[in-house]
Amino acid sequence: MRFCPLCSGSSGNSTYIEAGNIRILIDAGLSCKRITALMNEIGADPAQLTAILVTHEHSDHIKGIEILSSKYSVPVYANRECWSAMRNQMARVKPSEICVFESDKTFYIGGVEVFPFTTYHDSVHSVGFVIRHKEHKVAVCTDIGHIDKRILEILSGCELVLLEANHDVDMLMAGSYPYLLKKRILSGTGHLCNEDCANTLVELYHRGVRNAILGHLSKENNYPELALITVHSALKAAGIDDKMQIALALRDQPTGIFEL
Numbered sequence: 001m002r003f004c005p006l007c008s009g010s011s012g013n014s015t016y017i018e019a020g021n022i023r024i025l026i027d028a029g030l031s032c033k034r035i036t037a038l039m040n041e042i043g044a045d046p047a048q049l050t051a052i053l054v055t056h057e058h059s060d061h062i063k064g065i066e067i068l069s070s071k072y073s074v075p076v077y078a079n080r081e082c083w084s085a086m087r088n089q090m091a092r093v094k095p096s097e098i099c100v101f102e103s104d105k106t107f108y109i110g111g112v113e114v115f116p117f118t119t120y121h122d123s124v125h126s127v128g129f130v131i132r133h134k135e136h137k138v139a140v141c142t143d144i145g146h147i148d149k150r151i152l153e154i155l156s157g158c159e160l161v162l163l164e165a166n167h168d169v170d171m172l173m174a175g176s177y178p179y180l181l182k183k184r185i186l187s188g189t190g191h192l193c194n195e196d197c198a199n200t201l202v203e204l205y206h207r208g209v210r211n212a213i214l215g216h217l218s219k220e221n222n223y224p225e226l227a228l229i230t231v232h233s234a235l236k237a238a239g240i241d242d243k244m245q246i247a248l249a250l251r252d253q254p255t256g257i258f259e260l
């Protein structure tokens with residue numbers, strides 16, 4: 001399996017996953033042209049995509065999907081609520097490419113098992129994804145206001161998790177965002193802060209996770225170094241800093257190919 005975040009952050013999100021002969025994009029939140037360029041950089045081709053999976057209807061996750069799908073005839077998978085919320089932005093997706101999944105129910109794309117799990121975010125019905133192929137299991141979990149036992153269980157045993165480290169709470173509070181936006185981000189259905197991401201990773205270590213990529217960093221309310229320091233401090237305090245590999249997803253270029 002190959003796993004590559006193409007872009008990550010509030011400006012646009014997309015992750016490319018290759019498993020056997022199946023090629024998947026999770027979200028495509030930049031223009032079709034830009035996603036194509038990013039895929040080409042890692043030797044991938046949108047014309048060969050098997051599917052695009054959608055986490056939720058926010059534009060930083062769906063911007064390029066309509067054109068990618070219509071231009072290259074790629075099926076788009078989303079839950080019913082998400083489809084109705086993004087209908088206007090998907091007018092050119094052919095009816096035959098519209099695929100509806102049920103959240104919290106496993107489905108298959110060829111030999112790849114996909115589990116879309118409900119997340120806590122202010123959209124109509126957002127999900128994260130666990131992708132399994134043979135003995136490999138990876139997850140994408142961003143745009144989530146808080147983590148609870150259910151989410152920890154779902155992410156248990158993943159070989160690699162792309163987890164949100166959206167903001168530093170002090171930076172957000174001191175920053176220029178309007179009060180209501182700050183409140184939205186900090187809420188249990190907003191975005192995950194560095195501290196919560198760090199504590200989640202400590203929990204996940206005890207559930208078999210050894211590799212993580214921090215993603216969906218805010219441009220205004222976070223620094224890559226700060227997210228990394230917060231996570232490493234928590235791992236160090238738990239005595240596991242040297243036992244976990246932590247990478248950081250880049251905002252607007254491929255982070256690198258993780259071969260599993």
Ligand SMILES: [Zn+2]
Pocket residue numbers: 056058121123143
């Ligand atoms: Zn969102």
Ligand SMILES: [Zn+2]
Pocket residue numbers: 009010013058060061143216
């Ligand atoms: Zn987002």
